[in-house]
Amino acid sequence: MTATQTLISARPRSRKTRPAPLRPVQPLGRRIARVVRRLPVWLLVTVLLIVVLYPQLWMILGSFKTQTEFFQNSTWALPETWTLENYVAALTRGNVAVNYRNSILVTFPSVFFIIIFGVAAGYVLEVMIWKGQRKMLLFILAGIMVPGQMILVPLFTVYFRAGLTNTLWPLILTYTAMGLPLTTFLMAAYFRSVPREIFEAATMDGSSPLRSFFVIGLPLMKNAMITIGLVQFFSVFNDLLIALTFTTRPDLATIQVGLLSLSDEYGSTQYGPLFAAISINIVVLLIVFVFLNKKIMAGLAAGSLKG
Amino acid sequence: MNRVFGDRKTILILLLPPLAIYVLLKVVPVLWSLGLAFFQGNTLRGFEFVGFDNFTTFVTDGAALQSMWVTISFAVIMTVCQVTFGYLLALLYVFVLRKGSAFVRTAVFFPMVLPTVAVALLFRSFVAVGDNQGPVNDIINFFGGDSVEFMASTSGTMATAIVMTLWSSMGFYAVLLYTGLLDIPDEIIESARIDGASGLRLVRNIIVPLSAPILLSSIIFSLNSTLKVFDSLLALNKGGPGTSTSPLTLYMYRTAFEYAEYGYGSTIALVLTLLCLVFTLTVFRSSNKRVED
Numbered sequence: 172m173t174a175t176q177t178l179i180s181a182r183p184r185s186r187k188t189r190p191a192p193l194r195p196v197q198p199l200g201r202r203i204a205r206v207v208r209r210l211p212v213w214l215l216v217t218v219l220l221i222v223v224l225y226p227q228l229w230m231i232l233g234s235f236k237t238q239t240e241f242f243q244n245s246t247w248a249l250p251e252t253w254t255l256e257n258y259v260a261a262l263t264r265g266n267v268a269v270n271y272r273n274s275i276l277v278t279f280p281s282v283f284f285i286i287i288f289g290v291a292a293g294y295v296l297e298v299m300i301w302k303g304q305r306k307m308l309l310f311i312l313a314g315i316m317v318p319g320q321m322i323l324v325p326l327f328t329v330y331f332r333a334g335l336t337n338t339l340w341p342l343i344l345t346y347t348a349m350g351l352p353l354t355t356f357l358m359a360a361y362f363r364s365v366p367r368e369i370f371e372a373a374t375m376d377g378s379s380p381l382r383s384f385f386v387i388g389l390p391l392m393k394n395a396m397i398t399i400g401l402v403q404f405f406s407v408f409n410d411l412l413i414a415l416t417f418t419t420r421p422d423l424a425t426i427q428v429g430l431l432s433l434s435d436e437y438g439s440t441q442y443g444p445l446f447a448a449i450s451i452n453i454v455v456l457l458i459v460f461v462f463l464n465k466k467i468m469a470g471l472a473a474g475s476l477k478g
Numbered sequence: 479m480n481r482v483f484g485d486r487k488t489i490l491i492l493l494l495p496p497l498a499i500y501v502l503l504k505v506v507p508v509l510w511s512l513g514l515a516f517f518q519g520n521t522l523r524g525f526e527f528v529g530f531d532n533f534t535t536f537v538t539d540g541a542a543l544q545s546m547w548v549t550i551s552f553a554v555i556m557t558v559c560q561v562t563f564g565y566l567l568a569l570l571y572v573f574v575l576r577k578g579s580a581f582v583r584t585a586v587f588f589p590m591v592l593p594t595v596a597v598a599l600l601f602r603s604f605v606a607v608g609d610n611q612g613p614v615n616d617i618i619n620f621f622g623g624d625s626v627e628f629m630a631s632t633s634g635t636m637a638t639a640i641v642m643t644l645w646s647s648m649g650f651y652a653v654l655l656y657t658g659l660l661d662i663p664d665e666i667i668e669s670a671r672i673d674g675a676s677g678l679r680l681v682r683n684i685i686v687p688l689s690a691p692i693l694l695s696s697i698i699f700s701l702n703s704t705l706k707v708f709d710s711l712l713a714l715n716k717g718g719p720g721t722s723t724s725p726l727t728l729y730m731y732r733t734a735f736e737y738a739e740y741g742y743g744s745t746i747a748l749v750l751t752l753l754c755l756v757f758t759l760t761v762f763r764s765s766n767k768r769v770e771d
Contacts (some may be wrong), residue, residue, distance in 0.1 A: 188517050199695070225613075226645070229613060230600050231578040245616070246610070246613050246616055250548060288495055288496035291495070293492055301489055307493075312638060314500060314504050315757070316749065316758075318705075318727070318751055319706070320730050320731070321751055322511065324511055324743055325506070327735070328740075329507075332520070347503070348501055352504075355496065380483055380488045381491060409595075411593075411595055412708050415731075427709070441749070456591050456750060459591075464588075468583075468584070468653050471653075472653055472654050475654060475699040
C-alpha cells in the first residue's frame with residue numbers, strides 16, 4: 172500500500188544521496204582504473220539500449236524503403252532516398268487514414284467519459300459519507316478482475332438488437348464500462364490523499380457538496396485526471412479485442428484492426444506501406460511519450476498496483 | 479458536517495451515471511455470460527439449456543485443452559521472465575546507475591506504450607525469412623547458421639512471442655520494481671553493508687525479502703495480464719501454425735464469433751475467468767504461508 176501511495180501521489184522522488192566526501196584529486200592511474208571498472212556496466216547499458224531501440228529504428232528506416240530496396244539491399248542498409256511514398260500509399264490505398272480517424276473518434280470520448288464518471292464516483296465513494304460506501308467500492312472493484320471475454324457475447328447481442336453495430340457507439344460504451352472500475356478506484360485513492368478539511372471548510376463557507384465537487388474537487392484532481400487519462404488513452408487506443416468484436420464494417424475499424432487487416436492484405440507483398448503504417452504509431456506515441464513520460468510511467472505503475 | 483456530506487441528492491447525481499454504465503455494461507453482461515455457459519446455440523438459432531454439457535465438452539475438447547495449455551505455459555513463462563528481467567533492471571537502476579538511470583529507465587519503458595498489434599507486426603518482420611529477410615536471420619547466417627523460419631513452427635512462434643512481450647514490457651516491470659526498491663530505507667542497506675554483506679548476498683538476504691510485497695504485486699499483475707494474452711499471439715501468427723499457439727482468449731473469440739457458438743464461447747470465457755482467479759489466489763496463499771513460516 173505504501174508503494175501504491177507513493178506512485179499515486181506521483182511526486183518525483185529520488186533516492187537520498189549521501190553527501191560526497193571531500194576527495195583529493197585522484198592520480199591518473201586510479202581514474203583509469205575507475206573507468207575500466209565501469210566498463211562492463213557501460214557495455215551492458217549499450218547492449219540494452221540497442222536491443223530496445225534498434226527494432227524501432229529498423230522499422231522506421233524500413234518505412235522509407237522502396238519495394239526493390241527491400242528485396243535487393245541488406246536489411247541493415249539505410250534507405251536510399253527519404254521519400255514519403257510509403258506513407259502516402261498507406262494512408263490512401265489502405266484504410267489507415269480512416270482507421271486513425273475512427274480511433275480518435277472512439278478514444279477521446281471514451282477517455283472523457285471514463286475520467287468524468289470515474290472522478291465523480293471517486294468523490295462520492297471517498298469524500299461523501301453514507302451507508303454502504305465500502306461495499307459499493309468493493310462492488311466496483313470486483314470489475315477489475317473480470318476478463319473482457321466475459322462480456323463480449325451478451326454485449327454483442329444487445330448492440331446488434333439495438334442496431335448500434337453500424338456506429339462507433341458500441342466501442343465507446345464498452346471502453347467506458349471497462350475503464351471505470353480501475354479509474355474509480357484510483358480516483359478514490361487520490362481523494363483520500365486530499366485533506367478532508369478542504370472540503371469541510373468549503374461547507375462552512377456555505378458550499379453544497381455538489382458545488383464543492385465542481386469548484387474544489389475537479390481542480391484538485393487535475394493532475395490525477397491527466398495521469399489516469401493517459402493510462403486509459405493507451406489502453407483504449409491500443410485495444411484490439413473489443414474493436415475486433417464490435418466493428419463489423421471495414422470503414423468502422425480502428426487503427427489496430429486496420430493494421431491487422433493491412434498486414435493480411437499487403438503484409439507479404441507490400442512491405443513499405445505496412446512499415447509506414449506501423450511507424451506512424453511509433454512516431455506519434457514517441458512524441459507523446461517524450462513530453463509526458465513521467466506522468467505515463469507513474470500512471471501505468473499505479474494502475475497495476477491496486478492495493 | 480457528516481449530514482451535509484451524506485446529502486442524498488449529490489450522491490445520486492454523481493454516482494448514478496457511472497454506476498448505471500458499470501451495472502448495465504459490465505455486471506449484467508457478466509451474469510448473463512455466466513448463464514449462457516449452460517446453454518448451447520446463438521441468437522439466430524435459439525438457445526437450448528444443456529446443463530453442464532459445455533463443461534464436459536470442454537474437458538474432452540482437444541482444441542480447448544491445447545489452447546488452455548498455450549495460455550498457462552505462456553503466462554507462467556512470461557511471468558517468470560518479466561519479473562526476473564524487471565527485477566534485474568530495477569537493481570541495475572538503483573544500485574549501479576543510481577542517479578544516472580533516468581534516461582535508460584525511460585527509453586526501456588517506451589515500448590510498453592506501443593500497441594501490441596504494431597509490436598507483433600514489427601517482430602514478425604524482424605524475424606522474417608525469404609526475399610525480405612529480417613535482421614535476426616541475418617545474424618544467424620553471419621554466425622554460420624541456416625535461416626530459421628520462426629513462424630513455421632510452434633516453438634518458434636512461442637519463442638518470438640515471449641521475446642517480443644518481454645521486449646515491450648520489461649521496462650514497465652523495471653519501473654514498477656524500481657519504485658519498490660526506492661522504498662527500502664538506506665539505513666538498512668548501509669548497516670547490512672557494514673555487517674559485511676555485499677553483492678549477491680546483500681541482494682538475496684536483504685533486498686529481495688524487503689521488496690517481497692512489490693514482487694508479489696508484480697507477479698499477480700503479470701499473471702493476470704498474460705493469462706489474458708490475445709493481441710500479440712493473434713497479430714504475430716494468427717495463433718498458428720494451425721491453432722497451435724492459439725490461447726484460450728482467441729479460441730473463445732473464434733468459437734463465439736466465427737462459429738457462432740455463443741453458449742460454448744461463454745463457457746470458455748468462464749474457464750478463463752476461473753483460471754485468473756485460481757492463479758491469483760494460489761500465488762497469494764503461497765506467499766502468505768511463506769510469510770507465516
